[in-house]
Amino acid sequence: MKKIINHPDAFVDETLEGILLAHPDKLKAVDGNLRAMARTCATKGKAGVITGGGSGHLPTFLGYVGKGMLDACAVGNVFASPSAQVMLKCIKAADQGAGVICLYGNYGGDRMNFEMASELADMEDIKVEHIVVSDDIASAPPENADGRRGVAGLFFAYKIAGAAADLMMSLSEVSEVTRRALDNIRSIGVAVSPCILPQVGFPTFSIGADELEVGMGIHGEPGIETRRMMKADEIAEMMLEKLTAEIHLDKGDRASILVNGLGATPREELYIVYRKAAKILIEKGVEIIDPEIGEFATSMEMAGVSLSLLKLNDEELLRLYKHPASTPFYVKEASR
């Protein structure tokens, strides 16, 4: 095995220990439990925004806990849901009297456990709302959009919800604007090489030597089709075409783009993909707002790229997207 780890069973907790040692100014373990990480600073009366999910996707999910983004994150084992108990700890840590929004990707285990956690929170009189992110257009057709998985578009959702809460909007206002953002967020990705689970030690699926998987999920879920390897421009064009079939972008529209590397793909290649996507949008007359290019939602050492869109015609969404944020893995500077 070529993983730089100690024992596979210690992978998650040792990662979390490292993160806590590196960022003690920003993060704390709730009740000393590494699986329940919260911001060090709290603001009385602020609506809480938390998330949770399996490990192996850094910076998602934990990396976005911090000012202007998330208040806490429940951490599960590799590609596995955190427990409801850990989620409850996060809800309680994030509650400042105004209630808490649980904002997470659409996966069975996460849904079930977050629902259980909110029932437990209810017994402690904490108001909890759920917002499930299902931005991956490759995982189900539009008529079954609720069945789609949550992928890199989670970043955009965290950004908007976190900014709204930071501006002291009420729980229902944060919830409303986040749902509005989700209507404007879509993602799709391609994978060109598999990932390796620490517990297994070798790839659990393969991608042909001259093939790519269109729409593969961040846990290696099957995509919509296997194609012969494509050029970067063709990949960018294909992904953008599928996204804009649902998020229409025309002259005068505004949007942000997120080009996300799945793990092993060099930053150079991500910028080559961005180049083509940006050119197509600029050609159309679309204004691109603060694009992000880098690793935002990974799948260990999987190679590949995903593209996410956030349409920003809405003035309020634009303002929230541009609001500053400061987390261990992402900093949004104040606009000058």
Add this chain to the structure above:
Amino acid sequence: MKKIINHPDAFVDETLEGILLAHPDKLKAVDGNLRAMARTCATKGKAGVITGGGSGHLPTFLGYVGKGMLDACAVGNVFASPSAQVMLKCIKAADQGAGVICLYGNYGGDRMNFEMASELADMEDIKVEHIVVSDDIASAPPENADGRRGVAGLFFAYKIAGAAADLMMSLSEVSEVTRRALDNIRSIGVAVSPCILPQVGFPTFSIGADELEVGMGIHGEPGIETRRMMKADEIAEMMLEKLTAEIHLDKGDRASILVNGLGATPREELYIVYRKAAKILIEKGVEIIDPEIGEFATSMEMAGVSLSLLKLNDEELLRLYKHPASTPFYVKEASR
């Protein structure tokens, strides 16, 4: 080939086009030449600090052009030096009347071309100083330290020099403090899988299935030894031991650590390495200042990790390290 590119010959320029399209507020191509990138803002009378080097190492070198860091960067082909002409463009763009420091890694081609460029600049009456970074302790023994390569420690050097220039220190003051920083910077890395040059399309060297290369360079230069695969803690301990043989760290000392991923290594694994290194230093009574964990100097999709130290007992170095910076690939927030 599983690279997400168009044509290998277009790799560098398309990457640069993408970077320019994504960061037009921060970067501009000098005289329209993509290989000579400079900051959009200039401050009269400020000492210039520029760098240059081959492509394939993002965020190094270009990613650190911006406020509080570098003024310009000359970009070469993959793993190849930029031309003296491009370097001259960068020197001229960075000169605000106070002269320019060329701060770059110790590689034959880069040295030769930067020397040629400074002769050309001399003819235009621009004062140029050279500072060559040779932080990689694995590339030559201490008695031949001048022969060492420059690797991830370049980041620390850029940070200190850029902050000093941003604070309007004179060329000789910036030069002096940067050399002082270099006395306190050392790096070493291990590689566990090779990288692929776009022009070649397959790995040009191999690393055995159960082996790692200690001290391999960021272009795949041979390391000091090939060892059987080690655990993360053993790797961290071994790297730190070699570094602290040269940069002594004892109780009460201060240092920053940079845990750098070479490309394909997941962020989780970098934090596992950081965890062990931090524990050893904390145990010793060393204060760790603003550690950085992520990808800072990569080698395409090589898997592996490097560790760099910057000893910060010196109050001036500490202040400069903590000075804010804003570049496309790195943001240093103002201390609160």
